[in-house]
Amino acid sequence: MALETEILERLSATRAAAAQLALCSTADKNRALAELARSIRQSTAGIIAANRADLDRAQAAGMTGALLDRLTLTADRIEAMARGVEEVAALPDPVGEVIARWQRPNGLEISQVRVPIGVIAIIYESRPNVTVDAGVLLLKSGNAVVLRGGKEALSTNAFLAGLITAALERTALPASAVMFVNNPDREVIRVLKRHPEAVDLIIPRGGKSLKEALADSAVPLLPHFDGICHTYVDRAADLAMAEEICTNAKCSRPSVCNSMENLLVHAAVAERFIPRLAARLERAGVELRGCPRTCAIVPHVKPASDADWDAEYLDLILSIKVVDSLDEALAFIARHGSKLADAIVTGDPQAAARFEREVDSATVYVNASTRFTDGFEFGFGAETGISTNRLHARGPMGLRELTTYKYLIHGCGQVRK
Amino acid sequence: MALETEILERLSATRAAAAQLALCSTADKNRALAELARSIRQSTAGIIAANRADLDRAQAAGMTGALLDRLTLTADRIEAMARGVEEVAALPDPVGEVIARWQRPNGLEISQVRVPIGVIAIIYESRPNVTVDAGVLLLKSGNAVVLRGGKEALSTNAFLAGLITAALERTALPASAVMFVNNPDREVIRVLKRHPEAVDLIIPRGGKSLKEALADSAVPLLPHFDGICHTYVDRAADLAMAEEICTNAKCSRPSVCNSMENLLVHAAVAERFIPRLAARLERAGVELRGCPRTCAIVPHVKPASDADWDAEYLDLILSIKVVDSLDEALAFIARHGSKLADAIVTGDPQAAARFEREVDSATVYVNASTRFTDGFEFGFGAETGISTNRLHARGPMGLRELTTYKYLIHGCGQVRK
Numbered sequence: 001m002a003l004e005t006e007i008l009e010r011l012s013a014t015r016a017a018a019a020q021l022a023l024c025s026t027a028d029k030n031r032a033l034a035e036l037a038r039s040i041r042q043s044t045a046g047i048i049a050a051n052r053a054d055l056d057r058a059q060a061a062g063m064t065g066a067l068l069d070r071l072t073l074t075a076d077r078i079e080a081m082a083r084g085v086e087e088v089a090a091l092p093d094p095v096g097e098v099i100a101r102w103q104r105p106n107g108l109e110i111s112q113v114r115v116p117i118g119v120i121a122i123i124y125e126s127r128p129n130v131t132v133d134a135g136v137l138l139l140k141s142g143n144a145v146v147l148r149g150g151k152e153a154l155s156t157n158a159f160l161a162g163l164i165t166a167a168l169e170r171t172a173l174p175a176s177a178v179m180f181v182n183n184p185d186r187e188v189i190r191v192l193k194r195h196p197e198a199v200d201l202i203i204p205r206g207g208k209s210l211k212e213a214l215a216d217s218a219v220p221l222l223p224h225f226d227g228i229c230h231t232y233v234d235r236a237a238d239l240a241m242a243e244e245i246c247t248n249a250k251c252s253r254p255s256v257c258n259s260m261e262n263l264l265v266h267a268a269v270a271e272r273f274i275p276r277l278a279a280r281l282e283r284a285g286v287e288l289r290g291c292p293r294t295c296a297i298v299p300h301v302k303p304a305s306d307a308d309w310d311a312e313y314l315d316l317i318l319s320i321k322v323v324d325s326l327d328e329a330l331a332f333i334a335r336h337g338s339k340l341a342d343a344i345v346t347g348d349p350q351a352a353a354r355f356e357r358e359v360d361s362a363t364v365y366v367n368a369s370t371r372f373t374d375g376f377e378f379g380f381g382a383e384t385g386i387s388t389n390r391l392h393a394r395g396p397m398g399l400r401e402l403t404t405y406k407y408l409i410h411g412c413g414q415v416r417k
Numbered sequence: 418m419a420l421e422t423e424i425l426e427r428l429s430a431t432r433a434a435a436a437q438l439a440l441c442s443t444a445d446k447n448r449a450l451a452e453l454a455r456s457i458r459q460s461t462a463g464i465i466a467a468n469r470a471d472l473d474r475a476q477a478a479g480m481t482g483a484l485l486d487r488l489t490l491t492a493d494r495i496e497a498m499a500r501g502v503e504e505v506a507a508l509p510d511p512v513g514e515v516i517a518r519w520q521r522p523n524g525l526e527i528s529q530v531r532v533p534i535g536v537i538a539i540i541y542e543s544r545p546n547v548t549v550d551a552g553v554l555l556l557k558s559g560n561a562v563v564l565r566g567g568k569e570a571l572s573t574n575a576f577l578a579g580l581i582t583a584a585l586e587r588t589a590l591p592a593s594a595v596m597f598v599n600n601p602d603r604e605v606i607r608v609l610k611r612h613p614e615a616v617d618l619i620i621p622r623g624g625k626s627l628k629e630a631l632a633d634s635a636v637p638l639l640p641h642f643d644g645i646c647h648t649y650v651d652r653a654a655d656l657a658m659a660e661e662i663c664t665n666a667k668c669s670r671p672s673v674c675n676s677m678e679n680l681l682v683h684a685a686v687a688e689r690f691i692p693r694l695a696a697r698l699e700r701a702g703v704e705l706r707g708c709p710r711t712c713a714i715v716p717h718v719k720p721a722s723d724a725d726w727d728a729e730y731l732d733l734i735l736s737i738k739v740v741d742s743l744d745e746a747l748a749f750i751a752r753h754g755s756k757l758a759d760a761i762v763t764g765d766p767q768a769a770a771r772f773e774r775e776v777d778s779a780t781v782y783v784n785a786s787t788r789f790t791d792g793f794e795f796g797f798g799a800e801t802g803i804s805t806n807r808l809h810a811r812g813p814m815g816l817r818e819l820t821t822y823k824y825l826i827h828g829c830g831q832v833r834k
Binding site for chain 2: 019022023102104108110115117118196200201215216217218220221222238241244245247248249252334352356357358360361362363364365366367368369371372374377378379389390391392394395396404405406407408409410411412413414415416
């Protein structure tokens with residue numbers, strides 16, 4: 001209860017800061033971001049020391065490999081973070097953008113204008129650079145932000161959040177517009193999700209347990225959850241192209257949500273395609289799991305279990321299934337996909353058109369890698385996350401997706417008949 | 418539990434129908450709507466008989482006045498309903514609309530295309546025409562719909578839902594795309610809100626108890642809740658215009674969410690403005706409640722209590738407060754408004770600009786009545802509701818607001834670096 005009271009008091013200050021920040025000019029916000037970039041660079045040693053404390057704790061707890069790497073900040077990564085802040089400062093401000101404007105027959109002039117959403121809470125995991133990356137995107141879009149990072153990065157996150165607050169203070173912006181919650185207790189999430197009057201939106205970036213913890217959230221969610229992405233190599237595919245696309249979709253960064261987990265191959269090209277792709281992927285360290293027909297073609301491949309078709313590996317593992325038709329591929333994707341990113345490789349425009357129309361995913365690719373599902377790759381100038389929501393924003397998000405709108409209506413005394 | 422099993426089984430058929438309906442052509446959907454309009458007209462006697470059963474029950478339970486009127490369907494209202502269906506058929510289909518299209522430097526062609534949301538549940542109250550009005554708007558936008566009307570209109574709603582289902586069947590559209598829940602038990606709402614895999618969105622139209630029943634919904638909401646709308650008559654207002662606007666905002670239809678509940682008047686014009694407005698409103702049957710300064714100007718007016726400033730009367734009642742400045746008006750609206758529709762009456766462009774910028778409401782008016790917050794009045798060609806949400810859709814909704822989008826990406830073998 002003490003925790004709830006404390007959080008609600010801080011949220012009340014955050015709400016007030018959100019109202020002020022929403023009215024700040026682009027120049028004001030950019031000045032604060034420039035100051036933050038400067039102070040990140042100047043504080044490199046301090047950031048590394050704070051990060052060292054997290055790393056020591058993580059190593060003592062047995063963390064190794066990719067996870068430890070994600071947690072680590074080096075001078076180069078800190079410089080990249082500062083540059084990232086400057087890049088966000090250089091982006092156009094979405095606030096105030098006129099989305100549409102029209103006049104009604106009665107003379108009313110209606111404008112639909114972008115405004116900030118308000119107070120947005122981000123719940124994220126071990127990568128400490130999210131504190132700065134997400135923080136500045138939200139500030140640039142005029143939103144106050146509640147940052148609740150993972151317990152592994154507590155010291156680093158606290159240090160970075162302190163730099164943001166100080167930069168806001170030094171540039172006379174409302175310092176309470178960034179609220180860092182330095183408490184790994186799950187109770188924090190329970191408090192946040194129960195107070196829609198204090199928090200307008202929660203952006204959760206995490207796995208199943210976070211999803212479950214937020215299932216009954218009274219605050220709207222813009223989740224970034226799982227990605228079970230498919231590539232379907234059609235009978236009319238250019239197989240050399242298919243090989244490049246599949247290798248890229250699986251191997252270029254297997255730990256992210258837009259990498260391929262299931263590969264579907266049309267039976268007419270399976271015998272030609274699967275052996276050469278398998279050899280290439282295995283050279284790249286990928287473990288393959290196959291349906292019975294795949295295993296008949298490449299007998300050394302381990303059979304896939306039922307669970308494999310619904311697994312988000314986020315790792316160098318791929319399940320392969322031979323299908324007899326586009327219809328079978330579509331049905332498979334409808335059943336096993338997570339509606340984030342799916343691709344067809346084909347030279348047949350009709351197959352491509354059906355795939356685009358019938359696959360109900362945020363991003364549907366023809367002859368390209370699913371790895372392009374990303375704000376930068378879409379040209380949004382920023383990556384504010386990849387929404388697995390159907391509403392408000394779907395797929396790659398830019399700054400605009402962190403705003404809502406209001407209608408301004410100008411009249412000269414009109415009344416409704 | 419039996420109820421839950423039954424609802425989930427029906428929802429599973431609705432989900433399958435949603436996937437089919439999403440791929441139906443505009444012509445297919447319009448043919449079904451034309452058939453529905455025809456069958457509504459042909460079934461006028463049947464609809465009136467079903468409605469008679471509801472009216473008899475309601476009158477036996479003591480219902481009178483406006484409520485009873487809302488429940489009543491006459492031949493004229495049924496004809497209006499059929500015409501409404503034809504008007505929706507004539508509207509442009511939002512599905513397939515290309516919202517944006519661009520090319521990336523690597524040659525990828527990206528299109529953002531409107532698609533239906535999926536399965537949308539509407540929970541509404543006594544007006545039975547919502548069954549048809551909302552049903553056809555959702556069908557036109559390619560969504561399957563779960564209709565859960567109020568207990569007062571059960572017989573009428575069931576009859577009308579039967580007409581929709583029959584029209585879908587006769588035109589070979591998936592009949593399960595409309596699921597009518599003929600059960601007034603609140604348990605129905607508990608089942609719907611717990612199954613985000615089965616229902617993509619709930620649109621609740623109702624009052625406080627419905628809001629509370631849905632507070633922990635696992636399904637996203639697009640609520641249509643309260644409207645506490647303000648009009649601020651500035652010191653620089655044209656008082657004759659202000660009188661027309663205030664009279665319209667209060668009296669033209671007091672039972673709806675965009676009618677005025679609180680009037681703020683600048684002290685510099687209060688003595689000239691309040692007496693003449695009060696006389697006019699009182700002639701129109703409005704009960705006035707005033708702050709102490711208002712009561713000093715028009716002593717017969719009853720003092721407002723604290724609760725009055727936060728009350729959504731939805732009735733011929735108005736609270737009036739005298740303020741000393743625009744700042745005081747803005748602070749009052751921020752505190753007591755429901756962020757739906759607020760208006761300023763002023764001839765001062767600077768006051769108007771500050772009001773527009775600082776009032777954080779879905780619709781902000783300068784010199785016009787808040788009663789224009791409505792899909793038809795905005796020119797959307799339809800009224801699919803007025804969202805009190807900040808996300809996805811805010812304020813008056815048209816067909817577009819009942820859709821989401823997906824990105825289609827065309828390549829020629831691009832892979833991500």
